[in-house]
Amino acid sequence: MKYLVIGCIFTFVFALSSAFSNAVFSISTVLCCLMIIYWKLWDKIDITELNIRPVMIAYLIFWISLIIPSVLLGDKYSIIKSFDYFYYSLPLIILFYMKNIINGNIMDEVIVYSMSSSVLFTCGYALACAVMLPFGTRIQGFYGNPNHFATLLILVLPFIALFLLEKKSNNFKMAYLFVALSLGIVGLVLTGSRGGILGFIIGGCIVGVAKFCCLKTLNIEKIKKYIFVFVLLTVSFIVIFGNLNGGFKRHYDMERVYLLQSSYAMWNDNKILGVGLANWHNEYIGEYILPKAVEPSLDMPHNTIAFFFSTTGIIGGIGFLLFNCILLIFLYKQMKIRPKNIYIQAMLWSLIAINIHGLVDVGITMKSAMRLFSGLIGITLANIYETIQNRER
Numbered sequence: 413m414k415y416l417v418i419g420c421i422f423t424f425v426f427a428l429s430s431a432f433s434n435a436v437f438s439i440s441t442v443l444c445c446l447m448i449i450y451w452k453l454w455d456k457i458d459i460t461e462l463n464i465r466p467v468m469i470a471y472l473i474f475w476i477s478l479i480i481p482s483v484l485l486g487d488k489y490s491i492i493k494s495f496d497y498f499y500y501s502l503p504l505i506i507l508f509y510m511k512n513i514i515n516g517n518i519m520d521e522v523i524v525y526s527m528s529s530s531v532l533f534t535c536g537y538a539l540a541c542a543v544m545l546p547f548g549t550r551i552q553g554f555y556g557n558p559n560h561f562a563t564l565l566i567l568v569l570p571f572i573a574l575f576l577l578e579k580k581s582n583n584f585k586m587a588y589l590f591v592a593l594s595l596g597i598v599g600l601v602l603t604g605s606r607g608g609i610l611g612f613i614i615g616g617c618i619v620g621v622a623k624f625c626c627l628k629t630l631n632i633e634k635i636k637k638y639i640f641v642f643v644l645l646t647v648s649f650i651v652i653f654g655n656l657n658g659g660f661k662r663h664y665d666m667e668r669v670y671l672l673q674s675s676y677a678m679w680n681d682n683k684i685l686g687v688g689l690a691n692w693h694n695e696y697i698g699e700y701i702l703p704k705a706v707e708p709s710l711d712m713p714h715n716t717i718a719f720f721f722s723t724t725g726i727i728g729g730i731g732f733l734l735f736n737c738i739l740l741i742f743l744y745k746q747m748k749i750r751p752k753n754i755y756i757q758a759m760l761w762s763l764i765a766i767n768i769h770g771l772v773d774v775g776i777t778m779k780s781a782m783r784l785f786s787g788l789i790g791i792t793l794a795n796i797y798e799t800i801q802n803r804e805r
Contacts, residue, residue, distance in 0.1 A: 414514060420444050421510050422526045428503060428787045429530035429568045431780035432554040444506045453509040463800060464793045470738035471501060477731020481685040481724040489690035500779055503787030511794035523791060524575045527568050528592035535599030542602050550604035559773045562608030563781045565600045566769060567788060569612065570761035572596065574754045611768035617642055619761040622744060626751035667705060668772060671713035674700040678722040686725035716770035716777055739763055746796060755795040759788055
């Protein structure tokens with residue numbers, strides 16, 4: 413049974429991280445749920461434990477702030493879409509419970525190997541595409557858009573990076589993580605996603621500074637290591653990115669400005685409830701598209717804040733901001749309590765990265781990104797819960 417649990421978690425995390433197959437994700441989800449039911453884990457593990465309650469409050473605020481405007485508008489499709497965000501968040505509960513079934517060290521190994529394997533798989537394919545396509549082509553891998561690929565990578569890579577930098581492991585594991593991280597960074601650069609790359613670098617810098625502020629004693633060697641890594645990443649970004657298709661500036665950059673203007677107009681006309689979660693595209697092409705805009709097929713404004721304010725009004729927009737603020741404060745407070753905890757640092761990095769990327773792209777409005785983000789939150793909460801339980805024993 414132990415190996416069945418390990419296999420299910422490995423497959424589930426791999427499916428979340430790679431998001432290349434809905435079938436694999438669905439099957440692994442069902443198997444994990446059956447195990448949770450078989451062991452009646454809700455009786456053994458209390459997810460409402462005081463120290464992790466802020467995260468559950470953040471999610472409740474987010475869900476309710478999307479559901480209320482949709483219901484008040486009476487729009488069936490918006491109501492369905494608002495409940496979709498609840499469904500996309502289920503990996504949080506699943507991984508919170510599943511990670512606590514077996515000894516924590518074993519689960520740590522399974523999770524990090526699963527994440528690394530998913531990056532090797534997706535970025536290996538991306539690298540093969542880069543070799544076959546003309547130099548400078550933005551690579552999208554298995555996904556419909558390079559930015560979608562980048563969104564998943566910036567959520568997973570912080571965990572691999574910190575396990576590599578902080579954990580003392582055997583040579584095989586270190587080599588495996590190093591190859592996965594290197595290939596992942598190459599894959600991220602090949603996507604040409606400016607928001608994704610900047611989010612990854614800025615998120616890492618902020619977490620590095622926050623960590624050293626939380627530590628009572630500073631380790632000069634580790635500080636030098638962090639500085640070297642991020643200087644290397646920044647220089648590589650500047651050198652390599654300039655040679656990609658479009659470089660730093662793209663012909664469609666003004667389109668982002670037009671989308672923000674259109675979204676503001678939508679919100680200005682529908683301040684409280686918005687136009688409806690499912691109605692942004694129809695409202696955009698029907699009334700709010702600007703004459704200079706050239707992309708009428710878009711279904712969101714490439715800015716998550718603008719999307720939630722324009723579709724769910726002040727209620728949903730503030731709910732989304734509170735959701736992120738509560739998570740940010742919670743993770744920072746946890747880092748102050750546990751400054752050496754890798755999961756907390758990595759989750760804070762991922763949270764910052766996807767929100768920066770979300771200012772110019774889809775962020776957590778993408779189904780696979782919301783699933784992965786919630787799964788990573790679940791893993792982090794499970795680690796915090798496990799730490800608390802071990803301390804109390």
